[in-house]
Amino acid sequence: MKRESTHLKILQLLKQDFGQPISGTTLASLCGLSRTSIWKHVQNLKLLGYEITSHPKEGYRLTGLPDALIAEEIVPELHTSWAGRHLHHFAQIGSTNEVAMELALRGAPHGTVVIAEEQTQGKGRLSRSWISSPRLGIYASLVLRTPLPLMEAHHATSVAAVALSEVLITIWTLPARIKWPNDILVNGRKIAGILTELQSDQDYTRFLVIGVGINVNHQPRDLEGPFRYPATSVALECGRTTNRKDLLVQFLARFENQYDLYLQEGFSAFLPRMELLSAVLGKRIRVLVGNREIRGRAAAFSPEGGLRVWDESGNEETIWAGDITRLEGME
Numbered sequence: 427m428k429r430e431s432t433h434l435k436i437l438q439l440l441k442q443d444f445g446q447p448i449s450g451t452t453l454a455s456l457c458g459l460s461r462t463s464i465w466k467h468v469q470n471l472k473l474l475g476y477e478i479t480s481h482p483k484e485g486y487r488l489t490g491l492p493d494a495l496i497a498e499e500i501v502p503e504l505h506t507s508w509a510g511r512h513l514h515h516f517a518q519i520g521s522t523n524e525v526a527m528e529l530a531l532r533g534a535p536h537g538t539v540v541i542a543e544e545q546t547q548g549k550g551r552l553s554r555s556w557i558s559s560p561r562l563g564i565y566a567s568l569v570l571r572t573p574l575p576l577m578e579a580h581h582a583t584s585v586a587a588v589a590l591s592e593v594l595i596t597i598w599t600l601p602a603r604i605k606w607p608n609d610i611l612v613n614g615r616k617i618a619g620i621l622t623e624l625q626s627d628q629d630y631t632r633f634l635v636i637g638v639g640i641n642v643n644h645q646p647r648d649l650e651g652p653f654r655y656p657a658t659s660v661a662l663e664c665g666r667t668t669n670r671k672d673l674l675v676q677f678l679a680r681f682e683n684q685y686d687l688y689l690q691e692g693f694s695a696f697l698p699r700m701e702l703l704s705a706v707l708g709k710r711i712r713v714l715v716g717n718r719e720i721r722g723r724a725a726a727f728s729p730e731g732g733l734r735v736w737d738e739s740g741n742e743e744t745i746w747a748g749d750i751t752r753l754e755g756m757e
């Protein structure tokens with residue numbers, strides 16, 4: 427048995443008997459290892475944050491799981507064929523997007539995920555920063571290697587926004603809406619943001635990195651400070667702490683499913699849901715496109731996913747990116 431799978435097998439056996447003792451001899455015979463090797467594996471699991479007691483007569487007893495988005499916790503729960511199958515976990519790094527870009531440059535496979543418990547230089551759109559306090563949120567970046575025409579790379583952001591909103595709606599029963607193109611709002615407050623970066627060969631993407639930041643267990647004190655937009659978290663909206671692993675696993679499954687659907691059926695399959703989930707369609711908005719400000723009404727999405735805006739002089743313009751503020755309440 428490979429070292430990694432032995433490690434997972436021991437963990438699985440300990441989890442099956444959570445809180446109950448299992449002897450070193452039993453573990454050794456079930457894994458085909460010596461008791462000394464079992465002891466070494468158990469020491470490594472403890473270093474990862476698993477609470478395991480050992481007693482000479484009883485054996486090992488798993489009493490607590492780490493609150494960390496490590497492969498040992500995520501991979502056994504994944505219902506995906508590619509998303510998250512290669513997972514890199516960091517206790518603290520600058521930015522998961524930066525590391526995912528580097529890994530992608532070195533050939534990391536489609537679906538590779540980089541996760542951090544804390545980012546010291548989390549990046550938001552438009553050169554903003556993304557506050558990434560330790561263990562409160564999900565800070566994850568996903569490498570996509572399916573070449574897309576450069577002009578359509580923004581579709582991947584929309585697919586991620588739809589997938590994440592639908593997970594928050596269906597499983598966490600939150601009224602999530604998309605503030606086009608990349609913010610997820612709940613009750614008018616920002617709960618998540620998406621930052622897509624890419625490398626291209628001429629007119630096609632070589633790879634994309636979809637960075638997702640979700641406020642999960644933030645309390646009001648964690649959301650004070652330099653947030654540009656009123657912010658909220660899953661815990662605040664649901665009134666209880668949320669398991670970050672469950673949310674990440676659900677998001678990866680839905681994203682994989684929806685991204686494969688997008689590749690098969692094209693972007694038109696997403697438009698009805700983008701419309702349904704939009705926080706801006708039909709509303710009066712102000713959009714900053716570079717230094718230019720457009721005021722008007724968000725009228726519709728174009729078939730390619732641009733936002734059609736009727737400005738105040740009655741002209742229609744399709745925008746492909748921008749920073750939107752709604753001019754009436756963001757319910």
Ligand code: BTN
Pocket residue numbers: 520521522523524545547548549550551552554556564565566567608609618619620621637638639640
């Ligand atoms: C935004 O709303 O402006 C986008 C925020 C994206 C934040 C995520 S957190 C994980 C990934 N790594 C980063 O540095 N940024 C993205």
